[in-house]
Amino acid sequence: MATDDLATQLAPRAGANILAVEPFQGLTARVRFRPEGALDVFRAVHDDLGYDHLSMVGAIDWVDHREVFYIVWSDVTKQYLGLSADLTGDAPHIESATPVWPSANWHEREAWELVGVAFDHHPDMRHLLMPDDYAFHPLLRSFKLHEPEELEVKSRSV
Amino acid sequence: MSSPAPAVASPVPPKSAAPLLETEIPLVNGPAVPYVEIETLRAREFIPQAKEALSSLLREQMEGKLLRPVFNWAGRNSLFPLHWGLACCAIEFAAAFGARWDAERFGVVPRSSPRQCDLLIVNGTVTWKVAHKLITLYEQMPEPKWVIAMGNCATGGGPFRTAYSVVPGVDKLVPVDIYIAGCPPRPEALLDGILQLEELIRRRGE
Numbered sequence: 001m002a003t004d005d006l007a008t009q010l011a012p013r014a015g016a017n018i019l020a021v022e023p024f025q026g027l028t029a030r031v032r033f034r035p036e037g038a039l040d041v042f043r044a045v046h047d048d049l050g051y052d053h054l055s056m057v058g059a060i061d062w063v064d065h066r067e068v069f070y071i072v073w074s075d076v077t078k079q080y081l082g083l084s085a086d087l088t089g090d091a092p093h094i095e096s097a098t099p100v101w102p103s104a105n106w107h108e109r110e111a112w113e114l115v116g117v118a119f120d121h122h123p124d125m126r127h128l129l130m131p132d133d134y135a136f137h138p139l140l141r142s143f144k145l146h147e148p149e150e151l152e153v154k155s156r157s158v
Numbered sequence: 159m160s161s162p163a164p165a166v167a168s169p170v171p172p173k174s175a176a177p178l179l180e181t182e183i184p185l186v187n188g189p190a191v192p193y194v195e196i197e198t199l200r201a202r203e204f205i206p207q208a209k210e211a212l213s214s215l216l217r218e219q220m221e222g223k224l225l226r227p228v229f230n231w232a233g234r235n236s237l238f239p240l241h242w243g244l245a246c247c248a249i250e251f252a253a254a255f256g257a258r259w260d261a262e263r264f265g266v267v268p269r270s271s272p273r274q275c276d277l278l279i280v281n282g283t284v285t286w287k288v289a290h291k292l293i294t295l296y297e298q299m300p301e302p303k304w305v306i307a308m309g310n311c312a313t314g315g316g317p318f319r320t321a322y323s324v325v326p327g328v329d330k331l332v333p334v335d336i337y338i339a340g341c342p343p344r345p346e347a348l349l350d351g352i353l354q355l356e357e358l359i360r361r362r363g364e
């Protein structure tokens with residue numbers, strides 16, 4: 001089984017932080033991991049499994065918690081792998097993946113400004129799509145659509 | 159023969175050493191100032207006032223009656239819009255300058271630098287992120303300048319009016335002269351908007 005192989009390959013360096021390796025449609029597998037050990041998991045996936053390219057980072061607001069997911073690509077096996085972590089609490093945060101995959105930089109900036117997930121030790125955490133003084137995380141489910149005038153007053157930046 | 163009365167001191171107070179202010183016209187009982195000096199003071203005030211009044215009158219007359227129509231004629235026949243595409247409306251903007259619609263026959267030539275432009279065509283969705291860049295471009299354009307809001311997005315936010323990132327109407331940022339409706343407006347509509355702007359310029363200063 002591919003998932004079992006992955007689990008055994010990840011075990012030496014990140015075994016304690018792996019919650020599950022499960023099949024996922026369109027991907028080789030999805031690895032669910034503990035957010036506290038994120039950097040170990042990233043290094044194991046990058047060095048031991050050979051997933052050398054980070055395709056995307058995203059975040060989902062599940063109302064009671066938020067999920068961060070990563071899709072990585074291996075140029076050797078030509079396969080995608082999904083990584084995901086559930087973040088709880090009012091100020092969800094996770095270690096930045098930029099030391100392992102530098103391409104995480106802009107993806108994490110976007111995930112932070114739209115869904116409000118903080119990435120610790122990110123080298124350049126600024127707004128990406130929104131004006132610099134934008135005060136909301138607009139893709140949160142708690143974000144209400146404003147009347148244009150109301151939003152204009154709140155988000156004025158010029 | 160009585161001796162002449164001793165000279166009585168003049169009741170006029172001694173002349174003050176301080177120079178007379180230009181606005182101070184001496185009173186009858188005031189300090190004795192030679193008549194010529196008073197006239198000089200008055201003239202000194204009057205001449206610049208007269209000059210100012212005459213020249214502004216002339217300038218207004220010259221500009222309003224003689225030069226303004228010439229400037230307006232020249233301006234409206236050589237509108238240089240800024241070559242700045244924002245969103246899907248920019249495709250129609252580009253098509254208007256292609257061979258089929260050929261906006262150049264009205265003297266409309268897109269330029270790449272705002273310093274060479276007198277017309278800003280806002281052709282697309284303006285987000286809050288790009289808003290201050292739009293204002294910078296507008297401020298870099300020399301006077302006199304005009305703004306056309308092309309399409310529903312620039313006019314009032316369009317389909318993204320309630321979005322969290324879109325300016326609901328570019329008239330929140332810069333003064334707009336002509337609004338063109340449509341999503342997107344056809345190139346004919348843009349040409350019509352430009353012709354209406356030319357009419358606006360023709361009547362400028364009347």
Ligand code: SF4
Binds near residue numbers: 245246310
């Ligand atoms: S008005 Fe329509 S065509 Fe024009 S920029 Fe907006 S969405 Fe695009």
